[in-house]
Amino acid sequence: MSSFSSPVMAGPAQAGASDTQVAKPPRQAPQLSIPRVDSVGEFGLMITRQLSQCRRYGAKLAVMWLEAQAVEAVDPASPYDLQASLMTAVGRRLRSRVRGTDTVLQVGEGSFGVLLIDAGAPEAELVRVRLHHALAGSYGVGEGQVMHVRLQIGASASPEGGTRAAELAQLARADLQARAG
Numbered sequence: 094m095s096s097f098s099s100p101v102m103a104g105p106a107q108a109g110a111s112d113t114q115v116a117k118p119p120r121q122a123p124q125l126s127i128p129r130v131d132s133v134g135e136f137g138l139m140i141t142r143q144l145s146q147c148r149r150y151g152a153k154l155a156v157m158w159l160e161a162q163a164v165e166a167v168d169p170a171s172p173y174d175l176q177a178s179l180m181t182a183v184g185r186r187l188r189s190r191v192r193g194t195d196t197v198l199q200v201g202e203g204s205f206g207v208l209l210i211d212a213g214a215p216e217a218e219l220v221r222v223r224l225h226h227a228l229a230g231s232y233g234v235g236e237g238q239v240m241h242v243r244l245q246i247g248a249s250a251s252p253e254g255g256t257r258a259a260e261l262a263q264l265a266r267a268d269l270q271a272r273a274g
Contacts, residue, residue, distance in 0.1 A: 127181070127184035127185065127187075127188055127197055127198065127199050127205075128197075128198050128199070129198065129199040129200075130198055130199070130200055130206075131200075131201060132200070132201070133200060133262060133266075135200075136198060136200050136206045136262060137258045137259055137262050138258070139196065139198060139206070139208065140154075140156060140206075140208065140258035140261055140262060141258040143196065143208050143210070144251060144256070144257075144258055144261075147210070147211075147251065152210065152211040153211055153212060153213045153250060153251060153252070154208060154209070154210065154211075154212070154250065154251045154261070155208075155209040155212040155213060155214070155216060155217035155220070155248055155249070155250040155251075156206065156207070156208060156209075156217075156248065156249050156250070156251075156261040156262060156264075156265045157206065157207040157208075157209065157217065157220070157221060157224075157246060157247070157248045157265060158204065158205075158206060158246070158247045158248070158262070158265040158266050158268075158269050159187070159204065159205040159206075159207065159224070159228075159244060159245070159246045159269075160203060160204050160205075160244070160245045160246075160269065161179075161180065161183045161203050161204075161205070161228075161242045161243070161244055162203060162242065162243045163175075163176065163179055163240050163241070163242060163243075164240070164241040164242065164243055165240055165241060174235075175234055175235070175238070175240065176202070176203075178234040178235060179232055179234050179240050179242065180199065180202065180203060182232040182233070182234060183205070183228060183232065183242060184197065184199050184205060186227065186228055186232075187205055187207070187224065187228060190223070190224055190227045190228070191207060191209070191220070191224075192209075192210075194210045194211075195207060195208060195209050195210055196208040196210075206262075206265075212250070213250045213253060214248075214249075214250040214253045214254070216250075217248040217249070217250050218248065220248075221246050221247075221248050224244075224246060225244055225246055228242070228244055229242065229243070229244050230242070245269050245272065245273050246269060246272070247264075247265045247266060247267065247268030247269025247270070247271070247272060248265055248268055249261045249262075249264035249265040249268060
């Protein structure tokens with residue numbers, strides 16, 4: 094016989110012997126915090142690192158550039174709080190709509206960069222359309238306050254669009270501008 098004791102509760106035959114139950118830890122949703130970089134140059138460094146990994150393993154890489162703007166005018170009394178809350182909400186929704194292996198970064202105040210691992214131009218276009226539908230709309234940003242965002246999304250892919258980080262970032266931003274204009 095083993096001296097191992099288990100936290101499993103007594104069955105119906107032993108009911109009454111112990112009225113205590115082992116408490117399960119509460120389920121918690123994972124925190125969806127989005128890393129932030131302050132410049133496109135820092136975003137380019139992230140692309141460079143990922144491109145190195147893709148080259149090593151023969152994978153593709155797609156880069157997406159998203160710009161989000163509040164549709165409503167932000168109250169001048171607290172513009173940063175509402176804007177920051179809105180961008181946090183957009184970032185969390187964005188993070189939850191891409192694969193766990195993909196990288197999502199907030200770039201500056203109102204832009205996001207996404208690195209889609211092992212995805213080429215066709216996959217990037219599919220993701221772009223899906224994200225536009227999933228992210229556009231309303232966001233709860235405070236006590237009963239709802240704000241809406243306008244999104245613009247551009248994409249580029251390696252090796253089709255370029256093999257350097259700066260090229261991919263520039264092509265994604267140029268694609269965004271072309272779609273907006």
